[in-house]
Amino acid sequence: MAGSQVVQSVDRMLGSRSLATLLAATAGERPGYRALAQGVRTLLLDGRITLHTRLPAERDLAGALGVSRATVTAAYDLLREGGFAQSRRGSGTWTLLPEGQRPTSVAAFPAGDDVIDLALAAPYAPQAELAAALRAAGGMLTELAASPGYHPYGIPELRAAVAERFTRRGLPTLPDQILITSGAQHAVSLTLGLLGKSGDRVLVENPSYPNGLDAIRGAGLRTAPVPVTADGWDSDLIESTLRQTAPRLAYMIPDFHNPTGAVMPAEQRRRLLDAVRRTGTWLIIDETLSDIALDAAPPAPFASLAQHGEAEQVVTVGSLSKTHWGGLRIGWVRAGSRLITELTQRRVTLDMAGSVLDQLVALHLMKDMDTVLAERLPRLRAQRDALAAALARHLPEWRWELPAGGLSLWVDLGRPMATALARAALDHGVRIEGGARFGADPGTYEHRLRIPFTLPAEVCEEAARRLATALSTDLPASALAPRQPHWVA
Ligand SMILES: Cc1ncc(COP(=O)(O)O)c(C=O)c1O
Helix, strand or coil: CHHHCCCCCCCEEEHHHHHHHHHHHHHHHCCCHHHHHHHHHHHHHHHCCCEEEEEECCHHHHHHCEEEEEEHHHHHHHHHHCCEEEEEEEEEEEEECCCCCCCCHHHHCCCCCCCCCCCCCCCCCHHHHHHHHHHHHHHHHHHHHHCCCCCCCHHHHHHHHHHHHHHHHHCCCCCCCCCCCCHHHHHHHHHHHHHHHCCEEEEEEEEHHHHHHHHHCCCCEEEEEEEEEEEEECHHHHHHHHHHCCEEEEEEEECCCCCCCCCCHHHHHHHHHHHHHCHHHHHHHECCCCCEECCCCCCHHHHHHHCHHHHEECCCEEECCCCCCCHCCCCCEEECCCHHHHHHHHHHHHHCCCCCCHHHHHHHHHHCCCHHHHHHHHHHHHHHHHHHHHHHHHCCCEEECCCCCCCCCECCCCCCCCCHHHHHHCCCCCCEEEEHHHHHCCCCCCCCEEEEECCHHHHHHHHHHHHHHHHHCCCCHHHCCCCCCCHHH
């Protein structure tokens, strides 16, 4: 029962003018109490208002909206009844989600053969280049085998190659500013483990990369979410959240953000750098998707915009998983050399060092990065367009913004049915995660699916057809309820 939930901490406040601005788009001007409650609920489920946020006092919100206080009182009553808010005398009213709103991941359900796997947004390996790199690596391996083979920082040649690529992209970097890791996820987890301690806060985007969010929670850290929509980031809100919650860390994906595909404009990057300098927040910038630039030039490294010493607070992580192949398990951290040493000391306690053979393969692949991308990017662009066309054909009510890069569409289903649809889709041979998996707060993004375009065009077409069949044949009627759910009626 929502009413029995104990709110651990109510640490964010939403001003009446901010809420009125947010509501203008969803509830319209001078809304009645039902529309007002529905608007708040939509904003909450869409991650644009976060859980445990204190709502404005009734009188203030009434003033900002130009409605009577009774309207706001009735709307807050409705929200409480539905489990979307809780109040305590003297403490105000804050946002909540009902228990039943918590989603299930499809990973918990078995899938048959012949399943189209849309749960992962990861491309296959470039086969010819991989085979050539493996042959070249084999030759070098015999030379290196006359040593113990432990390279906790990574083999020097690969550290130099990664540093050189940062330098070429506009961020002068020395090899001793690079640590080679087993993928970006390893890099993020190592950084969280070194810089955060249990109970610390981490500013995160909402939605965000689920394994990043899990790593944050797994480290005992608390998230402070800020929304990212098709329109991108809200710098004012980021700044006020930084001020209000004073997070120790921030985890951000400014380039072709996963899952929305948004790219943070340069001016917002500068504001973010300024803001974290003021609050002393470490900034983990995840550049895993930076090179998957389909309709735009790949952005320069985020840290290259630092002007006043904030570069020291920026920890950049990257990976070959999206440009080449996740099976390589090669990623990196770029940071100040002292931090790199501390991260490496920590990594030794976890896995000693990475595989030399994998690093040699990566070294050879990186030499030919532009050739791989010249083949890969046009194919991804064509697959993105094929997926969009297939969805438009089979599921004409669904909506999305075509992203300028990245590997997936962030699709608005129009109704909160993603978990039910993901479960039904399994029976029709499609494995896909509902949008809630990407939410910083459980129970949000129930009307979203992230659909990758990493599979060939004909498979995208078949996946869209199967999703449409699952939707029309298997979905419980309750999941197909119209936009106005019964609880406000
Ligand atoms: C934003 C982001 N970060 C990190 C990762 C994990 O990358 P890796 O395979 O290098 O660990 C992914 C993979 O999907 C990702 O999209």
